[in-house]
Amino acid sequence: MFQLPDLTLILGQLRGGLTTAMFLFLIASGLSLIFGVLKIINFAHGSLYMIGAYIAWYFVHYLTGNSMLGFWSAVLISATLVAVLGGLVERLLLRHMYKVDELYQLLFTYALVLVFSDACKFLWGTQSVSVQRPDALSGHFTALDVRLPYYDLVIIVVGLLIAGGFWLLLNRTSFGRIIRAAAQDREMLGALGTNVSWLYTSMFMLASGLAGLAGALVTPIKGIAPGLDVDIIIEVFIVVVIGGLGSVWGTLFGSLAYGVTLALGILVQPRFSIVAAFILMAVVLIIRPWCKSQYAALAYGVPLTFGVLFLFLPGSVPVGIAIVLAVGVLIAQPWRFLGSART
Amino acid sequence: MKITRRTFGALPLALTALPGAVSAQTGPIKIGVPIPLSGPAALFGDPALKGARMYVEEVNAAGGVLGRNIELVVRDSKATPDEAVRVAREMILKENVDFLVGTLTSAEGPAVSTIAKENKIILIAPIPKTDQLTAPQNLHPYIFRTAANSTSEGRSCAEIMAKWADVKKVAIIAHDYAYGQDINKEFTAHLKKLRPDVEVVDSQWPKLGEADYTPFINAQMSKKPDAIFSAMWGGHFVTWAKQAKPLGMFDAVKNRVVNGGEAGSVEATRALGAEYPFGIIANAYDLPSYPGEPEAHKKYIERIKAFTKEDPPSSWPIMMYIGMQFLVEGIKKAGVVDNDKVAAALLGLTIETPIGKQTMRAKDHQADRGEFYGEMIKDPAGGAAAVMKDAKYIDPAPFMD
Structure with a gap:
């Protein structure tokens, strides 16, 4: 039987879900951007993230140290180097793949995953390494009995800054207009005199730089070891898919939906932490055609996922049925038909 | 050589004879x-x-x-x-x-x-x-x-946990796959046997390779356990410890954490450096040195x-x-x-x-391999990484069956 947890716990979980969400958004935003503009599903995005983490570790460990200045310069260096690496990959390899079938593109980026993972092993070995938080960021706030580590706050702020930056870039600059145009029709854009080839390179560099930035930013809260690339990519894909492929805001809300579902889901069904995210994805994909927008699908998808989790909790099946039915009714909106019959 | 019908016919015979002939004789x-x-x-x-x-x-x-x-x-x-x-x-x-x-x-x-x-x-x-x-x-x-094996390791951890007399509520965190499930099962059963008064108040099951343990740590702390048994290993232990420390988890249980999965190994202490959760009990298959080590180990x-x-x-x-x-x-x-x-x-x-x-036990073909357990402390010699204090080899022979 499920008992409603107290408010502090729910707040604490929401805080945890928020850091999870922002952490995923940092990585997913670049992936979503590449898909939106280049129409490529870049499996190697996780590898760029891992390389970013290793580079940041390398600089902190051997050169800059983990003072505030040292850490943040390592983060910037890492993001820049990964952006350059991404540029090289796009210029030398990926641009030859735009015309071929999606399946081959997928295979190609998967091949990059293997190459990069062995390259990382070759360069940095197989040992697990990590970066210490700079002293100034190792404390925490306490509010309403919930601890919020400074560093988690940094991740949340950086995530929001990136989301805001994207919005400004896409909607308030001429470069953003060109990007949106490229997403619509790349050939027409080329015919109108825009250098689409360099536009693609710069987008890929931007997205790679974001992956590198995300990798560098997680070094203080994660062990860095081979496997980091593959561990993260599935979650990031879930986020991008439920957010509606290619939309930055969608990715942000997709991340939030994922974070909240994971964090509150383990209060309902601790053993289901693995599947909760997959249930969310399945539910969102299934109900999407009946929803007006991707955001609506997310808004209905989260409670529906909890309904499904309750269905599998002994003693709470009626609760589960009630939630599923209620959300189902909201989605189907049967009263629409009443209205149309009358007119 | 020309392949005649006769040599061709003899070929399978020669092939079948070959491996035995080579391996049973000299050569490496x-x-x-x-x-x-x-x-x-x-x-x-x-x-x-x-x-x-x-x-x-x-x-x-x-x-x-x-x-x-x-x-x-x-x-x-x-x-x-x-x-x-x-x-x-x-x-x-x-x-x-x-x-x-x-x-x-x-x-x-x-x-x-x-x-x-x-x-x-x-x-x-x-x-x-x-x-x-x-x-x-x-x-x-x-x-x-x-x-x-997961039986001997889980039970060794339970033996340690059972010695903390004031611990009544235990929480467990393990990855949701074979090793995590097995070790959790054996730990819980053995602890119940040794200390029927102890209650397991919470189990968290993150997936292997989980990127963010924060929600799991938070949910676990809300059950207010007196002690934690963790089966986080390798790089997963590093990530979990780095995220749990600023959330105050180790302080909340006064460092009464028993961690399997070789969290006391040189690899883990090196990766975490000064961020290691000092004060916890961890294990390792081998240590650079330990009290009472045989001469053979030094060599x-x-x-x-x-x-x-x-x-x-x-x-x-x-x-x-x-x-x-x-x-x-x-x-x-x-x-x-x-x-x-x-x-x-x-x-x-x-x-x-x-x-x-x-x-090598005859009944189950399992060696009586134990591990070293001990409190992880700041290196008294001044190094950045944690070292195991008073490392003790726990021989699992008495409780393997």
């Missing part, structure tokens, strides 16, 4: 080593293999076994059961290896064990921990394990330092070192390179390893 004894050398598991596969290589060097320098040298045939198992099985078959059929010593993950071990059974070739599993590997329904004459550490050029040396080479040692001692005892005879010789065999006597 070939030992196949399927071990992950790429991907995340290479973190353990690489250093473990060095232990095997060093042991082979020592044996060959001393004149080999039964007058024959040992040769390792190494293949990357890529940490997947499919690939491990493929390379094991290839080594048996194409390379004519006489024995197998290898596999690392709990998925690879049982998979290659079936190949060992099929081909009647001994497999010594030096690292996989899953109880399934030597469970009665999977046991066969050719499988042996020289690693600890082993000196050699492995020189061999791997690492100081402090990794705690994983000893796993394959001892695995190889069991096989070679078995061959010596049998006096012949024959899988049936060596398998029989291994039953109940006690050998002198760098960490003292180890016995």
Whole structure:
């Protein structure tokens, strides 16, 4: 039987879900951007993230140290180097793949995953390494009995800054207009005199730089070891898919939906932490055609996922049925038909 | 040579006779080593293999076994059961290896064990921990394990936890897969037996490779446990500890955490540096030194330092070192390179390893391998990394059954 947890716990979980969400958004935003503009599903995005983490570790460990200045310069260096690496990959390899079938593109980026993972092993070995938080960021706030580590706050702020930056870039600059145009029709854009080839390179560099930035930013809260690339990519894909492929805001809300579902889901069904995210994805994909927008699908998808989790909790099946039915009714909106019959 | 009908007809005969003819005579004894050398598991596969290589060097320098040298045939198992099985078959059929010593993950071990059974070739599993590997329904004459298993490790951790008299509420965190589930089950059952007054108030089951443990840590802390049993291992332990520390988890339980999964190994302490959650109890298969260590261990550490050029040396080479040692001692005892005879010789065999006597139990083909446990403290010598204080080897023999 499920008992409603107290408010502090729910707040604490929401805080945890928020850091999870922002952490995923940092990585997913670049992936979503590449898909939106280049129409490529870049499996190697996780590898760029891992390389970013290793580079940041390398600089902190051997050169800059983990003072505030040292850490943040390592983060910037890492993001820049990964952006350059991404540029090289796009210029030398990926641009030859735009015309071929999606399946081959997928295979190609998967091949990059293997190459990069062995390259990382070759360069940095197989040992697990990590970066210490700079002293100034190792404390925490306490509010309403919930601890919020400074560093988690940094991740949340950086995530929001990136989301805001994207919005400004896409909607308030001429470069953003060109990007949106490229997403619509790349050939027409080329015919109108825009250098689409360099536009693609710069987008890929931007997205790679974001992956590198995300990798560098997680070094203080994660062990860095081979496997980091593959561990993260599935979650990031879930986020991008439920957010509606290619939309930055969608990715942000997709991340939030994922974070909240994971964090509150383990209060309902601790053993289901693995599947909760997959249930969310399945539910969102299934109900999407009946929803007006991707955001609506997310808004209905989260409670529906909890309904499904309750269905599998002994003693709470009626609760589960009630939630599923209620959300189902909201989605189907049967009263629409009443209205149309009358007119 | 012209292929006539007669030579053609004789070919299958010659082929069938060949492997036996070659391996039973002189030439080196070939030992196949399927071990992950790429991907995340290479973190353990690489250093473990060095232990095997060093042991082979020592044996060959001393004149080999039964007058024959040992040769390792190494293949990357890529940490997947499919690939491990493929390379094991290839080594048996194409390379004519006489024995197998290898596999690392709990998925690879049982998979290659079936190949060992099929081909009647001994497999010594030096690292996989899953109880399934030597469970009665999977046991066969050719499988042996020289690693600890999830039963002995889970119960060792429970023995430690049970000694904290004021602990009444215990929380558990383990990954949701074979090892995490097995060790959790054994820990819980053994703790209940030792301390019926203790209650397990919470279990968290993050997936293997979870990127953010914050929601799990938070949910666990809300149950206000007095102590925590954790089966986080390798890089996962590093991530979990880094995230749990600023959330105040270790303070909340006054560092009463027992962590399996070799969280006390040199690899983990090096990765975490000054961020290690000092004060917890962790375990390790091997340590650079420990109180009352035998002379053989001091010598082993000196050699492995020189061999791997690492100081402090990794705690994983000893796993394959001892695995190889069991096989070679078995061959010596049998006096012949024959899988049936060596398998029989291994039953109940006690050998002198760098960490003292180890016995291969006849009933379940499981060595009585324990681990070192102790409180992790700041290095009193001033180093940045944690060290294990008063490391104690817990012999699992009394509670393995």
